[in-house]
Amino acid sequence: xxxxxxxxxxxxxxxxxxxxxxxxxxxxxxxxxxxxxxxxxxxxxxxxxxxxxxxxxxxxxxxxx
Amino acid sequence: xxxxxxxxxxxxxxxxxxxxxxxxxxxxxxxxxxxxxxxxxxxxxxxxxxxxxxxxxxxxxxxxxxxxxxxxxxxxxxxxxxxxxxxxxxxxxxxxxxxxxxxxxxxxxxxxxxxxxxxxxxxxxxxxxxxxxxxxxxxxxxxxxxxxxxxxxxxxxxxxxxxxxxxxxxxxxxxxxx
Numbered sequence: 001x002x003x004x005x006x007x008x009x010x011x012x013x014x015x016x017x018x019x020x021x022x023x024x025x026x027x028x029x030x031x032x033x034x035x036x037x038x039x040x041x042x043x044x045x046x047x048x049x050x051x052x053x054x055x056x057x058x059x060x061x062x063x064x065x
Numbered sequence: 066x067x068x069x070x071x072x073x074x075x076x077x078x079x080x081x082x083x084x085x086x087x088x089x090x091x092x093x094x095x096x097x098x099x100x101x102x103x104x105x106x107x108x109x110x111x112x113x114x115x116x117x118x119x120x121x122x123x124x125x126x127x128x129x130x131x132x133x134x135x136x137x138x139x140x141x142x143x144x145x146x147x148x149x150x151x152x153x154x155x156x157x158x159x160x161x162x163x164x165x166x167x168x169x170x171x172x173x174x175x176x177x178x179x180x181x182x183x184x185x186x187x188x189x190x191x192x193x194x195x196x197x198x199x200x201x202x203x204x205x206x207x208x209x210x211x212x213x214x215x216x217x218x219x220x221x222x223x224x225x226x227x228x229x230x231x232x233x234x235x236x237x238x239x240x241x242x243x
């Protein structure tokens with residue numbers, strides 16, 4: 001796959017080193033993916049804390065609403 | 066002449082012009098399908114503080130928009146404080162000696178959000194940044210980004226980069242008068 005980089009008004013194809021950096025950047029989790037992972041972890045924690053007998057208010061105090 | 070309202074034919078007095086608070090330093094149009102845009106000769110000793118705004122443009126998909134100073138690929142420390150639109154819970158992501166200001170902005174098919182203030186990029190001092198982060202997607206998230214670059218270095222150039230290709234829009238660099 002080819003990628004394009006821009007320097008001021010010049011647009012050119014990325015060099016191999018730039019391609020490696022671009023593909024590493026594209027492979028990083030997005031903020032949305034980070035958010036989903038945190039929400040899933042919180043939901044899991046909420047279920048486990050409820051099983052331990054904590055009330056919803058106590059769980060919210062620990063995890064945030 | 067009554068500053069800041071001028072009438073047609075008024076003489077531009079030095080005192081009035083020197084009271085202008087912000088100057089447009091540079092404009093750069095973003096090309097089609099580019100993953101990064103380097104803007105040269107943006108910073109100088111003429112200004113201590115700058116505002117960089119992208120207007121228009123879109124990305125091929127959702128991704129943060131990073132900002133790198135010059136060729137520096139280390140020493141970026143910061144925090145993105147945000148929440149998903151679907152939840153009131155506060156969330157955090159950090160830059161801990163990152164390769165760039167990772168969360169300077171965010172882009173999506175709905176647009177490019179980059180609106181940051183930079184202090185000291187053109188001075189041989191540490192650079193500070195704060196920025197608006199609002200993902201233009203109904204399933205996205207929004208917050209604020211604050212960070213600094215841990216090197217007392219003066220830069221002239223910066224590069225914005227994104228994990229998704231960017232198309233269109235304008236980068237405008239404004240300098241606040243010292």
